[in-house]
Amino acid sequence: xxxxxxxxxxxxxxxxxxxxxxxxxxxxxxxxxxxxxxxxxxxxxxxxxxxxxxxxxxxxxxxxxxxxxxxxxxxxxxxxxxxxxxxxxxxxxxxxxxxxxxxxxxxxxxxxxxxxxxxxxxxxxxxxxxxxxxxxxxxxxxxxxxxxxxxxxxxxxxxxxxxxxxxxxxxxxxxxxxxxxxxxxxxxxxxxxxxxxxxxxxxxxxxxxxxxxxxxxxxxxxxxxxxxxxxxxxxxxxxxxxxxxxxxxxxxxxxxxxxxxxxxxxxxxxxxxxxxxxxxxxxxxxxxxxxxxxxxxxxxxxxxxxxxxxxxxxxxxxxxxxxxxxxxxxxxxxxxxxxxxxxxxxxxxxxxxxxxxxxxxxxxxxxxxxxxxxxxxxxxxxxxxxxxxxxxxxxxxxxxxxxxxxxxxxxxxxxxxxxxxxxxxxxxxxxxxxxxxxxxxxxxxxxxxxxxxxxxxxxxxxxxxxxxxxxxxxxxxxxxxxxxxxxxxxxxxxxxxxxxxxxxxxxxxxxxxxxxxxxxxxxxxxxxxxxxxxxxxxxxxxxxxxxxxxxxxxxxxxxxxxxxxxxxxxxxxxxxxxxxxxxxxxxxxxxxxxxxxxxxxxxxxxxxxxxxxxxxxxxxxxxxxxxxxxxxxxxxxxxxxxxxxxxxxxxxxxxxxxxxxxxxxxxxxxxxxxxxxxxxxxxxxxxxxxxxxxxxxxxxxxxxxxxxxxxxxxxxxxxxxxxxxxxxxxxxxxxxxxxxxxxxxxxxxxxxxxxxxxxxxxxxxxxxxxxxxxxxxxxxxxxxxxxxxxxxxxxxxxx
Numbered sequence: 001x002x003x004x005x006x007x008x009x010x011x012x013x014x015x016x017x018x019x020x021x022x023x024x025x026x027x028x029x030x031x032x033x034x035x036x037x038x039x040x041x042x043x044x045x046x047x048x049x050x051x052x053x054x055x056x057x058x059x060x061x062x063x064x065x066x067x068x069x070x071x072x073x074x075x076x077x078x079x080x081x082x083x084x085x086x087x088x089x090x091x092x093x094x095x096x097x098x099x100x101x102x103x104x105x106x107x108x109x110x111x112x113x114x115x116x117x118x119x120x121x122x123x124x125x126x127x128x129x130x131x132x133x134x135x136x137x138x139x140x141x142x143x144x145x146x147x148x149x150x151x152x153x154x155x156x157x158x159x160x161x162x163x164x165x166x167x168x169x170x171x172x173x174x175x176x177x178x179x180x181x182x183x184x185x186x187x188x189x190x191x192x193x194x195x196x197x198x199x200x201x202x203x204x205x206x207x208x209x210x211x212x213x214x215x216x217x218x219x220x221x222x223x224x225x226x227x228x229x230x231x232x233x234x235x236x237x238x239x240x241x242x243x244x245x246x247x248x249x250x251x252x253x254x255x256x257x258x259x260x261x262x263x264x265x266x267x268x269x270x271x272x273x274x275x276x277x278x279x280x281x282x283x284x285x286x287x288x289x290x291x292x293x294x295x296x297x298x299x300x301x302x303x304x305x306x307x308x309x310x311x312x313x314x315x316x317x318x319x320x321x322x323x324x325x326x327x328x329x330x331x332x333x334x335x336x337x338x339x340x341x342x343x344x345x346x347x348x349x350x351x352x353x354x355x356x357x358x359x360x361x362x363x364x365x366x367x368x369x370x371x372x373x374x375x376x377x378x379x380x381x382x383x384x385x386x387x388x389x390x391x392x393x394x395x396x397x398x399x400x401x402x403x404x405x406x407x408x409x410x411x412x413x414x415x416x417x418x419x420x421x422x423x424x425x426x427x428x429x430x431x432x433x434x435x436x437x438x439x440x441x442x443x444x445x446x447x448x449x450x451x452x453x454x455x456x457x458x459x460x461x462x463x464x465x466x467x468x469x470x471x472x473x474x475x476x477x478x479x480x481x482x483x484x485x486x487x488x489x490x491x492x493x494x495x496x497x498x499x500x501x502x503x504x505x506x507x508x509x510x511x512x513x514x515x516x517x518x519x520x521x522x523x524x525x526x527x528x529x530x531x532x533x534x535x536x537x538x539x540x541x542x543x544x545x546x547x548x549x550x551x552x553x554x555x556x557x558x559x560x561x562x563x564x565x566x567x568x569x570x571x572x573x574x575x576x577x578x579x580x581x582x583x584x585x586x587x588x589x590x591x592x593x594x595x596x597x598x599x600x601x602x603x604x605x606x607x608x609x610x611x612x613x614x615x616x617x618x619x620x621x622x623x624x625x626x627x628x629x630x631x632x633x634x635x636x637x638x639x640x641x642x643x644x645x646x647x648x649x650x651x652x653x654x655x656x657x658x659x660x661x662x663x664x665x666x667x668x669x670x671x672x673x674x675x676x677x678x679x680x681x682x683x684x685x686x687x688x689x690x691x692x693x694x695x696x697x698x699x700x701x702x703x704x705x706x707x708x709x710x711x712x713x714x715x716x717x718x719x720x721x722x723x724x725x726x727x728x729x730x731x732x733x734x735x736x737x738x739x740x741x742x743x744x745x746x747x748x749x750x751x752x753x754x755x756x757x758x759x760x761x762x763x764x765x766x767x768x769x770x771x772x773x774x775x776x777x778x779x780x781x782x783x784x785x786x787x788x789x790x791x792x793x794x795x796x797x798x799x
Contacts, residue, residue: 247617247625251576251685251703274736274770276796279320286439287322287744289314289709291431291450309430309452313708317737321771322714322744323795330749334445334656334676338416340367341443345715348436351411360411361440370444372413376471376501376541381417383538388499391532392545395497398422401466402602402698405491408473410434412441412448422602424678426465426700428458442716445656447678449702450711453484456579459703462490462572463595464695471501478518481582482526486563489526490572494587494595495550498528499543506535506542525562526584527554552587573692576685576703594692602698606670607633610696620664620688629665629693636667648788649776650751652677655718659745662687662725663701666694677719682706684725686732706741707733715747722752727760735760739767746791751776754787761785 283292296312327344331337343366352361352368359373377384388395395401398421406415406427415425429437430452441448451458453475468488470477477485488498503509504516523530523546532545549555555565566572566583588596594612599605609626619628644650652675659680660668664687669679681701683691694701704710706729720742729738742752752773754764758780765778765787772794779786 246620246688248688248690250687251574251683251689252705274767276771277320278323278796278798279318285323285325286436286713288431288450288711288713289318289741291711306430306452306454309432310454310456311708311711317707317709317733317741319737319740321740321795324715324748324793328715328748328793330654331443331445331656331747333653337443337445337656338370339372340364340369341440342366343368346436346439346443348439350433350435351437351440354434360413368440370411370413370416370440372417374410374413374471376543377414377536377539379539381413382420384501384536385414385418385421387534387536387538388543388545391534391543392497395467395545396601399601400598401497402599402605403465403695403700404467404469405460405465405488407453407468407470407475407488409437409441409448411437412444412446414469414471415448416441416444416446424698424700426460426702436713439713439716442657442713447657447680447700450713453487456577457487457575458491459575460491461575461689461692461695461703462585463493464692465491465496466493467497467499468492469499469501472503478515478522481563482522483580483582485522486526486582486584487580489528489548489584492548493598494548495598496548497531498546498548500546501541501543505533505544525558525560527558549587551589555584555586573689576705594696599696599698603673605696605698606673607697610693613693620690632665632667633670636671640668640671644753648751648753650719650788654749655751657717658719659717659721660701661706661720661722662728663694664688664690664723666697666699666701668721668723669694669699670697680717682710684728686728706738709741710745712745714744717745718747718750720746720750720752723755725756726754726764727756730760735763736767739764739771743771743791748791748793750791752787752789752791754785754789756785756787758783758785761787765789 279287281287281292282294290311290313291309293312293314296314297308300307325344325347329342329344331345332341343363346368349363352363358375359371359378360375362369362371372380372382374381374384385397389397397418402423404415404418404423404425406412406425409415409425409427409429412425412427415427418425425447427438427441427446427448428451429448431438431450432452438448438450468491475484492498500519504512504519520530527549528546529549530544531547533542535542564583566581566585570581570583570585572585588594590596592612592614594610597611599610600608609629613625613629615624615626617625619625621628621631623631645652655675655677657680658669658672658677659682660666661682662684663669663681664683666679666681669681672679679699679701681691681694681699682704683689683694683701685703685705691701691703706725726735726738729735746752752768754761756764761778761780762785765775768775768787768789772792774790774792776788776790777786778788
């Protein structure tokens with residue numbers, strides 16, 4: 001018995017000694033590994049900078065006192081990189097070592113190719129969300145739904161692998177608890193002026209890309225100069241003055257019944273749940289809420305003036321999500337997209353049958369192809385465009401004439417090929433029996449909107465288009481006192497041109513001859529002078545060019561006041577839901593008033609302050625208007641070059657259709673001039689009316705109320721930019737339908753960039769996560785924030 005007891009005692013001692021020895025060995029080994037990893041972090045700091053979580057950053061970054069306001073943010077970021085490297089060397093190397101095995105723990109920056117690694121985000125200690133990038137190429141033979149299925153399978157596999165590494169996670173449990181604690185302590189951080197409150201850069205799973213040493217070095221250099229958010233003098237641009245003091249009134253000045261301010265749906269460290277469902281509508285994947293309101297259309301008393309093609313928005317803005325068409329793929333990049341698009345993205349063939357002989361569109365296997373023709377230019381738009389200039393050299397495409405309005409655009413080949421002449425075209429057509437014509441245009445990467453010339457003014461200011469074009473646009477210009485042609489007169493710049501290519505110009509059939517006679521008489525009474533009439537023998541069509549007067553001399557000489565001049569009280573720039581009137585506005589005679597002079601030639605007009613802005617006018621940001629204009633342009637050039645182009649993981653080769661959802665002077669669009677993109681500038685109806693300034697620069701845009709749906713097809717924009725839009729909208733309408741609208745018009749893999757106050761940023765961030773969007777970046781300082789998110793292919797299940 002004694003022998004047995006002694007044996008057990010010795011065994012315990014031996015076991016205890018062995019455990020102690022093992023513990024010491026493991027501890028020493030971990031220390032050595034830690035030292036080695038810390039050394040590695042110094043060698044390759046590139047991967048670490050964006051890895052820091054919100055809690056890490058809040059505890060690390062002290063206040064900085066930078067003498068150079070323009071460089072304050074970059075200095076903060078440099079110090080942030082160093083602090084993060086010192087704190088998390090082991091974590092970084094674990095991610096580097098095991099990124100192919102345990103992607104649920106991997107966190108890296110979104111690189112300039114738009115590719116990223118997968119990260120698991122824990123917010124407030126109780127809400128966890130995995131983000132995925134879902135990048136894919138045109139030629140991989142897989143559609144969006146297949147990609148989504150693969151992502152779901154990968155997520156399940158990664159979860160199992162994460163369980164196998166549970167023992168390793170225990171070793172860092174204490175550290176994680178400390179991070180969660182600091183993550184919840186945000187109130188005091190908000191009070192520390194000048195301190196970075198939050199930097200969060202999240203990406204999706206790696207797609208197998210390899211970056212060489214030069215790419216890494218270039219990224220590191222670029223990061224040193226990146227300005228993701230303005231500081232000092234630059235941030236003054238974010239502080240707009242009271243609109244009552246601004247020189248320009250708002251489109252919604254007459255609308256006094258604002259809705260109550262919506263209660264905030266989120267707080268700093270809480271994720272609010274949102275329930276999404278698919279839209280159950282007849283239009284399906286092509287749903288445009290304000291154009292597909294069947295209930296409102298059925299109640300119309302008449303459709304004589306195309307009332308059924310006008311906007312009829314639902315009383316309650318929809319909060320449902322539009323489904324994807326079966327087999328949807330990422331659109332083909334520009335400029336190849338001008339010639340062909342995926343059939344599965346816009347599966348409509350009626351137009352190919354109806355207009356195939358006119359070279360509008362053809363079906364070719366898995367593609368829809370666009371030969372570049374139109375009803376009046378079957379053999380190509382470029383030849384037709386050159387014929388116009390040969391007929392009237394003073395038009396001077398891309399120099400004197402920069403912004404064109406194309407009425408009844410079809411598939412917009414006219415505007416699509418105008419890019420070769422440095423001309424920007426606002427194309428529009430109704431959503432009618434010409435199935436999906438505007439959808440085809442946008443899928444091709446050509447600007448277009450769904451609209452009709454019916455009973456209301458078009459949503460553009462007066463005197464802004466250099467040229468208006470109509471090629472068999474099926475508009476009865478001459479009826480009812482020429483009301484529709486008088487709307488073009490409102491939009492056309494004094495001295496601008498109307499190009500009319502239609503059968504009445506060159507055919508002698510009785511109906512055509514009668515229309516030509518009526519049109520000639522109407523244009524003469526409007527003081528429009530025909531300056532050219534020619535035949536295009538190649539396309540076997542004819543066209544006539546008319547010029548609007550640049551002064552009021554002709555109006556005074558008319559024998560009859562028909563069409564009549566508009567009342568002095570009538571504002572020609574009022575364009576939101578304003579009924580058409582059969583009258584003409586007097587032209588400005590004061591040389592300091594907009595419209596009295598032609599703008600500078602392109603591209604000088606882009607950067608030169610409009611002649612009619614003067615120092616007595618107060619700009620949107622409180623400075624004298626000319627200084628305000630210049631400061632805005634410099635601000636956006638700096639932000640775009642130092643942040644948007646390099647620092648936000650945007651692959652600009654995939655970006656073509658861009659919208660600035662709340663443009664002021666068009667500075668954001670102007671800063672993107674050298675990119676192969678076009679920008680639709682939206683001036684909100686409750687913002688100062690600066691849209692004429694945007695047109696004066698040779699850019700374009702339109703008025704809109706974001707409490708309603710926009711007149712475009714789903715999945716038509718690659719990038720949406722919202723600068724302090726959502727916080728202002730919350731005063732008039734609910735934010736949830738607005739985000740649903742953003743989801744509708746943004747393409748899968750498309751980006752949304754939001755600049756707003758921190759409260760609104762958090763609210764949008766929560767909604768984006770509920771939509772399963774990728775959070776590319778969040779950044780905040782001094783109660784102002786920046787958010788970049790990427791839409792995914794996720795759709796809720798059919799209920």
